[in-house]
Amino acid sequence: MKRRPHSRRQGEAENAGREGGRDERKLRTRRALLDAALQLLEGERSFSSLSLREVTKGAGITPAAFYRHFSGMEDLGHALIEDSFRSLHVLMRQAREGALPSTHMIRASVATFLDHVAAHRAHFRFIAKERFSGSSVIRMAIRKEIRLWIGDLAVDLSRFPALAKFSAEDLQMLAGMMVNIVIGGTEVLLDTPPADTEALQRIYRLTEKQMRLVLLGAALWDSNNARADERSPPSSTARSRAG
Protein backbone atom coordinates (compact mmCIF):
# COMPACT_ATOMS: atom_id res chain seq x y z
CA MET A 1 0.00 0.00 0.00
CA LYS A 2 2.23 2.73 1.32
CA ARG A 3 5.66 3.27 -0.09
CA ARG A 4 8.46 3.65 2.44
CA PRO A 5 10.92 6.51 1.93
CA HIS A 6 13.85 4.13 1.93
CA SER A 7 16.74 6.33 2.96
CA ARG A 8 16.62 9.05 0.32
CA ARG A 9 20.10 10.18 -0.75
CA GLN A 10 20.84 13.14 1.39
CA GLY A 11 22.44 15.49 -1.10
CA GLU A 12 19.63 16.02 -3.58
CA ALA A 13 16.68 16.14 -1.23
CA GLU A 14 15.79 19.74 -1.88
CA ASN A 15 16.60 20.50 -5.54
CA ALA A 16 12.88 20.14 -6.38
CA GLY A 17 13.28 21.78 -9.78
CA ARG A 18 12.01 20.05 -12.92
CA GLU A 19 12.36 16.38 -12.33
CA GLY A 20 12.11 14.51 -9.10
CA GLY A 21 12.16 11.12 -7.55
CA ARG A 22 9.61 8.56 -8.53
CA ASP A 23 7.19 9.02 -5.65
CA GLU A 24 7.64 12.73 -5.98
CA ARG A 25 6.57 12.60 -9.59
CA LYS A 26 3.60 10.49 -8.64
CA LEU A 27 2.57 12.99 -6.02
CA ARG A 28 2.91 15.72 -8.62
CA THR A 29 0.49 14.19 -11.08
CA ARG A 30 -1.82 13.31 -8.25
CA ARG A 31 -1.91 16.96 -7.35
CA ALA A 32 -2.36 17.77 -11.03
CA LEU A 33 -5.50 15.65 -11.01
CA LEU A 34 -6.86 17.37 -7.93
CA ASP A 35 -6.04 20.78 -9.36
CA ALA A 36 -7.64 19.92 -12.66
CA ALA A 37 -10.82 18.91 -10.88
CA LEU A 38 -10.84 22.10 -8.83
CA GLN A 39 -10.30 24.19 -11.91
CA LEU A 40 -13.17 22.53 -13.74
CA LEU A 41 -15.25 23.16 -10.63
CA GLU A 42 -14.47 26.87 -10.80
CA GLY A 43 -16.97 27.29 -13.59
CA GLU A 44 -20.60 26.27 -13.76
CA ARG A 45 -19.94 22.60 -13.38
CA SER A 46 -20.76 20.54 -10.35
CA PHE A 47 -18.52 17.75 -9.18
CA SER A 48 -20.96 14.99 -9.96
CA SER A 49 -21.25 16.26 -13.51
CA LEU A 50 -17.61 16.23 -14.41
CA SER A 51 -16.12 13.19 -15.96
CA LEU A 52 -13.04 11.19 -15.24
CA ARG A 53 -11.85 11.78 -18.77
CA GLU A 54 -11.91 15.54 -18.68
CA VAL A 55 -10.12 15.56 -15.36
CA THR A 56 -7.32 13.45 -16.80
CA LYS A 57 -7.24 15.67 -19.86
CA GLY A 58 -6.90 18.70 -17.61
CA ALA A 59 -4.10 17.00 -15.74
CA GLY A 60 -2.34 16.00 -18.94
CA ILE A 61 -2.48 12.26 -18.60
CA THR A 62 -4.43 9.48 -20.24
CA PRO A 63 -7.67 8.24 -18.72
CA ALA A 64 -6.24 4.88 -17.76
CA ALA A 65 -3.48 6.47 -15.68
CA PHE A 66 -6.16 7.96 -13.47
CA TYR A 67 -6.55 4.61 -11.76
CA ARG A 68 -2.95 4.70 -10.59
CA HIS A 69 -4.05 7.42 -8.16
CA PHE A 70 -7.72 7.03 -7.41
CA SER A 71 -10.19 4.22 -7.63
CA GLY A 72 -12.73 6.51 -9.24
CA MET A 73 -14.17 9.99 -9.12
CA GLU A 74 -15.69 9.49 -5.71
CA ASP A 75 -12.28 8.66 -4.32
CA LEU A 76 -10.91 11.84 -5.81
CA GLY A 77 -13.77 13.71 -4.22
CA HIS A 78 -12.72 12.46 -0.82
CA ALA A 79 -9.18 13.59 -1.42
CA LEU A 80 -10.48 17.02 -2.33
CA ILE A 81 -12.40 17.24 0.91
CA GLU A 82 -9.33 16.24 2.88
CA ASP A 83 -7.19 18.80 1.14
CA SER A 84 -9.81 21.47 1.60
CA PHE A 85 -10.14 20.97 5.31
CA ARG A 86 -6.48 20.33 6.05
CA SER A 87 -5.44 23.95 5.55
CA LEU A 88 -8.49 25.05 7.50
CA HIS A 89 -7.47 22.84 10.39
CA VAL A 90 -4.05 24.41 10.42
CA LEU A 91 -5.62 27.84 10.52
CA MET A 92 -7.91 26.91 13.36
CA ARG A 93 -5.17 25.35 15.40
CA GLN A 94 -3.06 28.45 15.05
CA ALA A 95 -5.99 30.62 16.03
CA ARG A 96 -6.65 28.43 19.03
CA GLU A 97 -3.08 28.21 20.28
CA GLY A 98 -2.11 31.71 19.31
CA ALA A 99 -3.97 34.90 19.99
CA LEU A 100 -6.17 34.64 23.04
CA PRO A 101 -9.27 36.81 23.40
CA SER A 102 -8.22 40.21 22.23
CA THR A 103 -10.14 43.35 21.71
CA HIS A 104 -11.71 43.37 18.23
CA MET A 105 -12.09 39.69 18.73
CA ILE A 106 -15.13 39.25 16.56
CA ARG A 107 -13.78 41.40 13.83
CA ALA A 108 -10.43 39.64 13.89
CA SER A 109 -11.91 36.16 13.85
CA VAL A 110 -14.29 36.91 11.01
CA ALA A 111 -11.57 38.60 9.00
CA THR A 112 -9.10 35.80 9.59
CA PHE A 113 -11.52 33.18 8.45
CA LEU A 114 -12.81 35.05 5.43
CA ASP A 115 -9.26 35.90 4.41
CA HIS A 116 -8.54 32.23 4.48
CA VAL A 117 -11.57 31.51 2.35
CA ALA A 118 -10.56 34.18 -0.12
CA ALA A 119 -7.11 32.64 -0.33
CA HIS A 120 -8.54 29.19 -1.02
CA ARG A 121 -11.52 29.98 -3.17
CA ALA A 122 -11.39 26.81 -5.19
CA HIS A 123 -11.43 24.54 -2.17
CA PHE A 124 -14.29 26.30 -0.50
CA ARG A 125 -16.24 26.53 -3.70
CA PHE A 126 -15.97 22.80 -3.95
CA ILE A 127 -17.18 22.37 -0.39
CA ALA A 128 -20.05 24.78 -0.86
CA LYS A 129 -21.16 23.00 -4.01
CA GLU A 130 -20.95 19.52 -2.58
CA ARG A 131 -22.41 20.26 0.81
CA PHE A 132 -25.89 19.51 -0.41
CA SER A 133 -25.44 18.30 -3.92
CA GLY A 134 -22.85 15.56 -3.78
CA SER A 135 -23.06 11.88 -3.07
CA SER A 136 -24.25 11.12 0.42
CA VAL A 137 -20.88 9.82 1.56
CA ILE A 138 -19.20 13.04 0.49
CA ARG A 139 -21.99 15.11 1.97
CA MET A 140 -21.62 13.30 5.26
CA ALA A 141 -17.87 13.84 5.26
CA ILE A 142 -18.41 17.58 4.89
CA ARG A 143 -21.11 17.60 7.52
CA LYS A 144 -18.84 15.76 9.92
CA GLU A 145 -16.15 18.39 9.51
CA ILE A 146 -18.63 21.16 10.16
CA ARG A 147 -19.96 19.36 13.20
CA LEU A 148 -16.45 19.01 14.59
CA TRP A 149 -15.88 22.67 13.94
CA ILE A 150 -19.02 23.58 15.84
CA GLY A 151 -18.02 21.32 18.70
CA ASP A 152 -14.60 22.94 18.99
CA LEU A 153 -16.14 26.36 18.91
CA ALA A 154 -18.60 25.37 21.61
CA VAL A 155 -15.71 24.35 23.82
CA ASP A 156 -14.02 27.68 23.23
CA LEU A 157 -17.21 29.53 23.97
CA SER A 158 -17.71 27.66 27.20
CA ARG A 159 -14.66 29.44 28.56
CA PHE A 160 -16.28 32.84 28.31
CA PRO A 161 -17.72 34.01 31.61
CA ALA A 162 -20.65 35.67 29.92
CA LEU A 163 -21.72 32.30 28.54
CA ALA A 164 -21.11 30.36 31.72
CA LYS A 165 -24.75 29.68 32.32
CA PHE A 166 -25.38 28.17 28.90
CA SER A 167 -26.42 24.56 28.89
CA ALA A 168 -24.33 22.28 26.74
CA GLU A 169 -27.15 22.03 24.28
CA ASP A 170 -27.55 25.78 24.04
CA LEU A 171 -23.82 26.27 23.66
CA GLN A 172 -23.92 23.88 20.75
CA MET A 173 -26.75 25.86 19.26
CA LEU A 174 -24.93 29.12 19.67
CA ALA A 175 -21.78 27.73 18.12
CA GLY A 176 -23.89 26.36 15.30
CA MET A 177 -25.39 29.74 14.64
CA MET A 178 -22.00 31.40 14.59
CA VAL A 179 -20.66 28.82 12.19
CA ASN A 180 -23.73 29.25 10.05
CA ILE A 181 -23.15 32.96 9.90
CA VAL A 182 -19.58 32.50 8.79
CA ILE A 183 -20.60 29.89 6.25
CA GLY A 184 -23.20 32.30 4.94
CA GLY A 185 -20.54 34.96 4.56
CA THR A 186 -18.35 32.42 2.82
CA GLU A 187 -21.01 31.56 0.32
CA VAL A 188 -21.65 35.18 -0.54
CA LEU A 189 -17.95 35.82 -0.76
CA LEU A 190 -17.50 32.93 -3.14
CA ASP A 191 -19.51 34.51 -5.87
CA THR A 192 -18.16 37.96 -5.46
CA PRO A 193 -15.31 38.69 -7.85
CA PRO A 194 -12.04 39.02 -5.90
CA ALA A 195 -11.41 42.35 -7.57
CA ASP A 196 -14.51 43.97 -6.08
CA THR A 197 -12.84 44.98 -2.85
CA GLU A 198 -15.71 47.21 -1.89
CA ALA A 199 -18.20 44.37 -2.03
CA LEU A 200 -15.78 42.19 -0.15
CA GLN A 201 -15.50 44.72 2.64
CA ARG A 202 -19.27 44.90 2.77
CA ILE A 203 -19.38 41.14 3.26
CA TYR A 204 -16.84 41.30 6.03
CA ARG A 205 -18.78 43.99 7.81
CA LEU A 206 -22.10 42.26 7.39
CA THR A 207 -20.80 38.96 8.69
CA GLU A 208 -19.23 40.68 11.63
CA LYS A 209 -22.42 42.54 12.37
CA GLN A 210 -24.49 39.39 12.32
CA MET A 211 -22.05 37.79 14.66
CA ARG A 212 -22.35 40.70 17.02
CA LEU A 213 -26.11 40.57 16.99
CA VAL A 214 -26.15 36.91 17.85
CA LEU A 215 -23.69 37.37 20.68
CA LEU A 216 -25.77 40.24 21.91
CA GLY A 217 -28.72 37.92 22.11
CA ALA A 218 -26.56 35.31 23.78
CA ALA A 219 -25.64 37.73 26.53
CA LEU A 220 -29.28 37.84 27.58
CA TRP A 221 -30.08 34.32 26.75
CA ASP A 222 -29.78 32.48 30.04
CA SER A 223 -32.20 34.80 31.78
CA ASN A 224 -34.87 33.98 29.21
CA ASN A 225 -33.81 30.42 28.86
CA ALA A 226 -36.27 28.89 31.26
CA ARG A 227 -39.25 30.27 29.40
CA ALA A 228 -40.42 27.63 27.02
CA ASP A 229 -37.36 25.89 25.75
CA GLU A 230 -36.12 23.26 28.11
CA ARG A 231 -38.24 20.16 28.15
CA SER A 232 -41.39 21.69 26.73
CA PRO A 233 -44.10 19.05 27.05
CA PRO A 234 -45.39 17.71 23.74
CA SER A 235 -48.33 19.66 22.30
CA SER A 236 -48.26 22.04 25.22
CA THR A 237 -49.39 25.61 25.28
CA ALA A 238 -46.34 27.06 26.97
CA ARG A 239 -46.81 30.76 27.01
CA SER A 240 -44.15 32.60 25.12
CA ARG A 241 -44.11 35.99 23.57
CA ALA A 242 -41.74 37.62 21.18
CA GLY A 243 -41.58 40.49 18.74
Add this chain to the structure above:
Amino acid sequence: MKRRPHSRRQGEAENAGREGGRDERKLRTRRALLDAALQLLEGERSFSSLSLREVTKGAGITPAAFYRHFSGMEDLGHALIEDSFRSLHVLMRQAREGALPSTHMIRASVATFLDHVAAHRAHFRFIAKERFSGSSVIRMAIRKEIRLWIGDLAVDLSRFPALAKFSAEDLQMLAGMMVNIVIGGTEVLLDTPPADTEALQRIYRLTEKQMRLVLLGAALWDSNNARADERSPPSSTARSRAG
Protein backbone atom coordinates in the same frame (compact mmCIF):
# COMPACT_ATOMS: atom_id res chain seq x y z
CA MET B 1 -46.81 30.03 -28.31
CA LYS B 2 -49.68 29.76 -25.90
CA ARG B 3 -52.70 27.67 -26.67
CA ARG B 4 -56.07 29.21 -26.02
CA PRO B 5 -58.63 27.11 -24.14
CA HIS B 6 -61.17 27.55 -26.94
CA SER B 7 -64.47 27.16 -25.19
CA ARG B 8 -64.15 23.74 -23.65
CA ARG B 9 -67.40 21.77 -23.77
CA GLN B 10 -69.05 22.47 -20.46
CA GLY B 11 -70.37 19.05 -19.54
CA GLU B 12 -67.18 17.06 -19.31
CA ALA B 13 -64.93 19.61 -17.77
CA GLU B 14 -64.44 17.72 -14.55
CA ASN B 15 -64.33 14.02 -15.40
CA ALA B 16 -60.52 14.14 -15.30
CA GLY B 17 -60.19 10.38 -15.05
CA ARG B 18 -58.03 8.48 -17.51
CA GLU B 19 -58.13 10.40 -20.75
CA GLY B 20 -58.42 14.11 -21.28
CA GLY B 21 -58.35 16.85 -23.81
CA ARG B 22 -55.30 17.36 -25.95
CA ASP B 23 -53.75 20.21 -23.99
CA GLU B 24 -54.66 18.45 -20.81
CA ARG B 25 -52.72 15.43 -21.91
CA LYS B 26 -49.80 17.60 -22.84
CA LEU B 27 -49.82 19.21 -19.44
CA ARG B 28 -49.92 15.76 -17.91
CA THR B 29 -46.77 14.52 -19.61
CA ARG B 30 -45.11 17.84 -18.89
CA ARG B 31 -45.80 17.25 -15.26
CA ALA B 32 -44.59 13.69 -15.67
CA LEU B 33 -41.27 15.05 -16.88
CA LEU B 34 -40.98 17.42 -13.94
CA ASP B 35 -41.93 14.70 -11.51
CA ALA B 36 -39.47 12.29 -13.04
CA ALA B 37 -36.69 14.83 -12.63
CA LEU B 38 -37.67 15.46 -9.03
CA GLN B 39 -37.77 11.79 -8.31
CA LEU B 40 -34.31 11.23 -9.75
CA LEU B 41 -33.18 14.15 -7.65
CA GLU B 42 -34.47 12.45 -4.51
CA GLY B 43 -31.49 10.15 -4.52
CA GLU B 44 -27.82 10.97 -4.65
CA ARG B 45 -27.95 12.64 -8.02
CA SER B 46 -27.55 16.31 -8.68
CA PHE B 47 -29.54 18.09 -11.33
CA SER B 48 -26.59 18.86 -13.56
CA SER B 49 -25.64 15.20 -13.55
CA LEU B 50 -28.93 13.80 -14.70
CA SER B 51 -29.50 13.25 -18.34
CA LEU B 52 -32.32 14.15 -20.64
CA ARG B 53 -32.72 10.54 -21.59
CA GLU B 54 -33.26 9.19 -18.10
CA VAL B 55 -35.78 11.91 -17.38
CA THR B 56 -37.78 10.93 -20.44
CA LYS B 57 -37.45 7.30 -19.46
CA GLY B 58 -38.78 8.14 -16.02
CA ALA B 59 -41.67 10.01 -17.58
CA GLY B 60 -42.44 7.17 -19.97
CA ILE B 61 -41.82 8.94 -23.25
CA THR B 62 -39.13 8.83 -25.90
CA PRO B 63 -36.20 11.24 -25.73
CA ALA B 64 -37.30 13.17 -28.81
CA ALA B 65 -40.67 13.98 -27.28
CA PHE B 66 -38.86 15.87 -24.55
CA TYR B 67 -38.39 18.78 -26.92
CA ARG B 68 -42.14 19.21 -27.29
CA HIS B 69 -42.10 20.56 -23.73
CA PHE B 70 -38.69 22.01 -22.98
CA SER B 71 -35.83 23.32 -25.05
CA GLY B 72 -33.39 21.38 -22.92
CA MET B 73 -32.56 20.41 -19.40
CA GLU B 74 -31.83 23.94 -18.32
CA ASP B 75 -35.32 24.95 -19.39
CA LEU B 76 -36.76 22.16 -17.31
CA GLY B 77 -34.67 23.37 -14.40
CA HIS B 78 -36.32 26.75 -14.63
CA ALA B 79 -39.74 25.19 -14.62
CA LEU B 80 -38.78 23.26 -11.51
CA ILE B 81 -37.78 26.45 -9.76
CA GLU B 82 -41.04 28.12 -10.70
CA ASP B 83 -43.05 25.17 -9.46
CA SER B 84 -41.07 25.02 -6.26
CA PHE B 85 -41.57 28.63 -5.37
CA ARG B 86 -45.15 28.94 -6.53
CA SER B 87 -46.60 26.96 -3.67
CA LEU B 88 -44.31 28.78 -1.28
CA HIS B 89 -45.63 32.09 -2.54
CA VAL B 90 -49.16 30.96 -1.90
CA LEU B 91 -48.23 29.98 1.62
CA MET B 92 -46.52 33.28 2.29
CA ARG B 93 -49.41 35.32 0.95
CA GLN B 94 -51.83 33.43 3.16
CA ALA B 95 -49.60 33.96 6.15
CA ARG B 96 -49.34 37.64 5.37
CA GLU B 97 -53.02 38.28 4.77
CA GLY B 98 -54.25 35.89 7.39
CA ALA B 99 -53.09 35.55 10.93
CA LEU B 100 -51.71 38.75 12.35
CA PRO B 101 -49.15 38.72 15.15
CA SER B 102 -50.41 36.18 17.59
CA THR B 103 -48.90 34.82 20.68
CA HIS B 104 -46.62 31.89 19.87
CA MET B 105 -45.83 33.85 16.75
CA ILE B 106 -42.32 32.56 16.28
CA ARG B 107 -43.31 29.01 16.99
CA ALA B 108 -46.25 29.22 14.65
CA SER B 109 -44.28 30.77 11.82
CA VAL B 110 -41.47 28.29 12.06
CA ALA B 111 -43.86 25.37 12.26
CA THR B 112 -45.91 26.62 9.34
CA PHE B 113 -42.89 26.97 7.14
CA LEU B 114 -41.24 23.71 8.09
CA ASP B 115 -44.54 21.90 7.68
CA HIS B 116 -44.66 23.26 4.19
CA VAL B 117 -41.14 22.09 3.51
CA ALA B 118 -41.93 18.66 4.85
CA ALA B 119 -44.96 18.52 2.58
CA HIS B 120 -42.89 19.44 -0.46
CA ARG B 121 -39.65 17.68 0.22
CA ALA B 122 -38.76 17.05 -3.37
CA HIS B 123 -39.11 20.67 -4.40
CA PHE B 124 -37.03 21.97 -1.54
CA ARG B 125 -34.43 19.30 -1.99
CA PHE B 126 -34.06 20.46 -5.54
CA ILE B 127 -33.67 24.06 -4.42
CA ALA B 128 -31.18 23.18 -1.71
CA LYS B 129 -29.10 21.20 -4.15
CA GLU B 130 -29.09 23.79 -6.88
CA ARG B 131 -28.61 26.83 -4.71
CA PHE B 132 -24.85 26.58 -5.00
CA SER B 133 -24.27 23.78 -7.41
CA GLY B 134 -26.36 24.55 -10.45
CA SER B 135 -25.76 26.65 -13.52
CA SER B 136 -25.33 30.30 -12.71
CA VAL B 137 -28.63 31.29 -14.30
CA ILE B 138 -30.50 28.81 -12.12
CA ARG B 139 -28.49 29.79 -9.09
CA MET B 140 -29.35 33.42 -9.68
CA ALA B 141 -33.03 32.59 -10.05
CA ILE B 142 -33.00 30.91 -6.67
CA ARG B 143 -31.04 33.73 -5.11
CA LYS B 144 -33.50 36.26 -6.48
CA GLU B 145 -36.38 34.43 -4.85
CA ILE B 146 -34.60 34.34 -1.52
CA ARG B 147 -33.76 38.02 -1.81
CA LEU B 148 -37.41 38.84 -2.44
CA TRP B 149 -38.39 36.75 0.51
CA ILE B 150 -35.96 38.61 2.74
CA GLY B 151 -37.24 41.92 1.44
CA ASP B 152 -40.83 41.01 2.22
CA LEU B 153 -39.90 39.85 5.66
CA ALA B 154 -38.01 43.09 6.29
CA VAL B 155 -41.15 45.03 5.45
CA ASP B 156 -43.15 42.91 7.85
CA LEU B 157 -40.56 43.38 10.55
CA SER B 158 -40.55 47.13 10.10
CA ARG B 159 -44.07 47.18 11.47
CA PHE B 160 -43.01 45.89 14.84
CA PRO B 161 -42.61 48.65 17.40
CA ALA B 162 -39.64 46.93 19.00
CA LEU B 163 -37.76 47.18 15.73
CA ALA B 164 -38.79 50.73 14.93
CA LYS B 165 -35.32 52.11 15.35
CA PHE B 166 -33.68 49.69 12.97
CA SER B 167 -32.11 51.25 9.93
CA ALA B 168 -33.26 49.87 6.61
CA GLU B 169 -29.91 48.17 6.19
CA ASP B 170 -30.07 46.55 9.60
CA LEU B 171 -33.63 45.44 9.05
CA GLN B 172 -32.47 43.74 5.89
CA MET B 173 -29.70 42.07 7.83
CA LEU B 174 -32.08 40.88 10.52
CA ALA B 175 -34.50 39.50 7.97
CA GLY B 176 -31.59 37.83 6.23
CA MET B 177 -30.54 36.15 9.42
CA MET B 178 -34.04 34.93 10.11
CA VAL B 179 -34.35 33.54 6.62
CA ASN B 180 -30.95 31.90 6.98
CA ILE B 181 -32.06 30.24 10.17
CA VAL B 182 -35.16 28.85 8.52
CA ILE B 183 -33.17 27.71 5.52
CA GLY B 184 -30.76 26.03 7.86
CA GLY B 185 -33.62 24.23 9.51
CA THR B 186 -34.92 23.27 6.09
CA GLU B 187 -31.63 21.75 5.07
CA VAL B 188 -31.36 19.68 8.20
CA LEU B 189 -34.96 18.63 7.85
CA LEU B 190 -34.38 17.50 4.29
CA ASP B 191 -32.05 14.75 5.27
CA THR B 192 -33.99 13.56 8.20
CA PRO B 193 -36.28 10.66 7.37
CA PRO B 194 -39.92 11.75 7.57
CA ALA B 195 -40.65 8.86 9.88
CA ASP B 196 -38.29 10.06 12.60
CA THR B 197 -40.81 12.34 14.22
CA GLU B 198 -38.65 12.82 17.26
CA ALA B 199 -35.77 14.19 15.23
CA LEU B 200 -38.22 16.36 13.34
CA GLN B 201 -39.54 17.85 16.55
CA ARG B 202 -36.00 18.53 17.62
CA ILE B 203 -35.41 20.43 14.40
CA TYR B 204 -38.53 22.48 14.92
CA ARG B 205 -37.52 23.38 18.43
CA LEU B 206 -33.95 24.18 17.49
CA THR B 207 -34.99 26.44 14.65
CA GLU B 208 -37.47 28.18 16.86
CA LYS B 209 -34.89 28.66 19.56
CA GLN B 210 -32.38 30.15 17.18
CA MET B 211 -35.02 32.52 15.96
CA ARG B 212 -35.75 33.57 19.48
CA LEU B 213 -32.12 34.20 20.26
CA VAL B 214 -31.71 36.40 17.23
CA LEU B 215 -34.81 38.39 18.05
CA LEU B 216 -33.57 38.73 21.56
CA GLY B 217 -30.41 40.28 20.24
CA ALA B 218 -32.45 42.46 17.94
CA ALA B 219 -34.39 43.87 20.87
CA LEU B 220 -31.17 45.39 22.18
CA TRP B 221 -29.60 46.10 18.87
CA ASP B 222 -30.34 49.75 18.31
CA SER B 223 -28.79 50.81 21.61
CA ASN B 224 -25.54 49.17 20.66
CA ASN B 225 -25.80 50.06 17.07
CA ALA B 226 -23.67 53.20 17.12
CA ARG B 227 -20.67 51.40 18.48
CA ALA B 228 -18.47 50.42 15.63
CA ASP B 229 -20.79 49.51 12.81
CA GLU B 230 -21.97 52.52 10.90
CA ARG B 231 -19.27 54.02 8.68
CA SER B 232 -16.30 52.44 10.39
CA PRO B 233 -13.22 54.02 8.84
CA PRO B 234 -10.99 51.61 6.90
CA SER B 235 -8.28 49.98 8.99
CA SER B 236 -9.50 51.74 12.09
CA THR B 237 -9.05 50.66 15.66
CA ALA B 238 -12.60 51.25 16.78
CA ARG B 239 -12.88 49.84 20.22
CA SER B 240 -15.39 47.09 20.54
CA ARG B 241 -15.68 44.33 23.03
CA ALA B 242 -17.76 41.22 23.02
CA GLY B 243 -18.00 37.99 24.93
Add this chain to the structure above:
DNA sequence: AGCTCCAGTAAACGTTTGTTTACTGTACAC
Protein backbone atom coordinates in the same frame (compact mmCIF):
# COMPACT_ATOMS: atom_id res chain seq x y z
C1' DA C 1 -66.42 13.48 -43.38
C1' DG C 2 -62.32 15.42 -44.23
C1' DC C 3 -58.15 18.28 -43.06
C1' DT C 4 -54.88 19.95 -40.01
C1' DC C 5 -52.14 20.08 -36.13
C1' DC C 6 -49.00 18.18 -33.06
C1' DA C 7 -47.61 14.98 -29.03
C1' DG C 8 -45.20 11.09 -29.26
C1' DT C 9 -42.49 7.24 -31.91
C1' DA C 10 -38.59 4.93 -34.07
C1' DA C 11 -34.25 5.01 -35.81
C1' DA C 12 -30.08 6.78 -36.76
C1' DC C 13 -25.95 10.13 -36.11
C1' DG C 14 -21.56 11.32 -34.05
C1' DT C 15 -19.69 12.12 -29.28
C1' DT C 16 -18.31 11.11 -24.96
C1' DT C 17 -18.42 8.22 -21.25
C1' DG C 18 -15.95 4.48 -17.74
C1' DT C 19 -13.10 0.62 -17.76
C1' DT C 20 -10.04 -3.07 -19.43
C1' DT C 21 -6.33 -4.82 -21.84
C1' DA C 22 -1.45 -5.17 -23.37
C1' DC C 23 2.35 -2.36 -23.76
C1' DT C 24 6.58 0.78 -22.83
C1' DG C 25 10.13 3.28 -20.52
C1' DT C 26 12.55 4.54 -16.75
C1' DA C 27 13.78 5.26 -11.75
C1' DC C 28 15.28 2.41 -8.26
C1' DA C 29 17.15 -1.82 -5.39
C1' DC C 30 20.26 -5.25 -5.58
Add this chain to the structure above:
DNA sequence: GTGTACAGTAAACAAACGTTTACTGGAGCT
Protein backbone atom coordinates in the same frame (compact mmCIF):
# COMPACT_ATOMS: atom_id res chain seq x y z
C1' DG D 1 24.92 -3.87 -14.74
C1' DT D 2 20.81 -6.29 -14.33
C1' DG D 3 16.07 -7.05 -13.01
C1' DT D 4 11.88 -5.38 -11.43
C1' DA D 5 8.19 -2.40 -9.94
C1' DC D 6 5.08 0.73 -11.72
C1' DA D 7 3.44 5.48 -13.67
C1' DG D 8 1.81 6.42 -17.85
C1' DT D 9 0.43 5.13 -22.95
C1' DA D 10 -2.41 3.48 -26.79
C1' DA D 11 -6.21 1.18 -28.34
C1' DA D 12 -10.31 -0.95 -28.00
C1' DC D 13 -15.18 -1.89 -25.88
C1' DA D 14 -19.93 -1.51 -25.05
C1' DA D 15 -22.97 1.82 -23.25
C1' DA D 16 -25.07 6.16 -22.76
C1' DC D 17 -25.35 10.65 -24.27
C1' DG D 18 -27.91 14.97 -26.96
C1' DT D 19 -30.07 15.99 -31.13
C1' DT D 20 -32.07 15.41 -35.74
C1' DT D 21 -34.86 13.40 -39.02
C1' DA D 22 -39.06 11.25 -41.00
C1' DC D 23 -43.05 9.09 -39.45
C1' DT D 24 -47.77 7.97 -37.27
C1' DG D 25 -52.14 8.43 -35.29
C1' DG D 26 -55.69 10.51 -32.85
C1' DA D 27 -57.93 14.81 -31.21
C1' DG D 28 -60.20 19.03 -32.77
C1' DC D 29 -61.83 22.47 -35.96
C1' DT D 30 -64.49 23.34 -40.21
